[in-house]
Each structure stands twice: as C-alpha cells, then as structure tokens.
Amino acid sequence: MDKSKVIAAYRRGFLTVRECGQxxxxxxxxxxxxxxxxxxxxxxxxxQRKIGS
Structure with a gap:
C-alpha cells in the first residue's frame, strides 16, 4: 500500500498511530x-487539473 494513503487514513482517524506504523x-x-x-x-x-479539455 502507498505510504501516503496509509498516512492519509491515519490523519482521517481510520487508523491509530500504532496501526499506521505497523x-x-x-x-x-x-x-x-x-x-x-x-x-x-x-x-x-x-x-490544478483540468478535466475534459
């Protein structure tokens, strides 16, 4: 799993700091x-990304 996604999950409260480290x-x-x-x-x-053009 991408480390930035794991850290984002931690920041959103889905993981504890211990779970994130593990x-x-x-x-x-x-x-x-x-x-x-x-x-x-x-x-x-x-x-910024433009979508469609």
Missing amino acids: ILGVEELQLQSLLKLEESKQTVAPA
Whole structure:
C-alpha cells in the first residue's frame, strides 16, 4: 500500500498511530519523521487539473 494513503487514513482517524506504523513497517520515531515529511509535501499546493479539455 502507498505510504501516503496509509498516512492519509491515519490523519482521517481510520487508523491509530500504532496501526499506521505497523502497516508501514516503521518504528515510532521513523513514523513521526514520515508524518512531518508528508505534512510538508501537503503545504505545497498541487497543480490544478483540468478535466475534459
């Protein structure tokens, strides 16, 4: 499973922090680093996609 999808599920409340770490196969310190990294990626606005044209 894609790590960003697992982290998104954690942020939405579908997973606990422990479950998220188990799925990703990382320890708590590594998970905290991944969460910070994903958060910094989300602060950069993605490009807008046009559908149909």
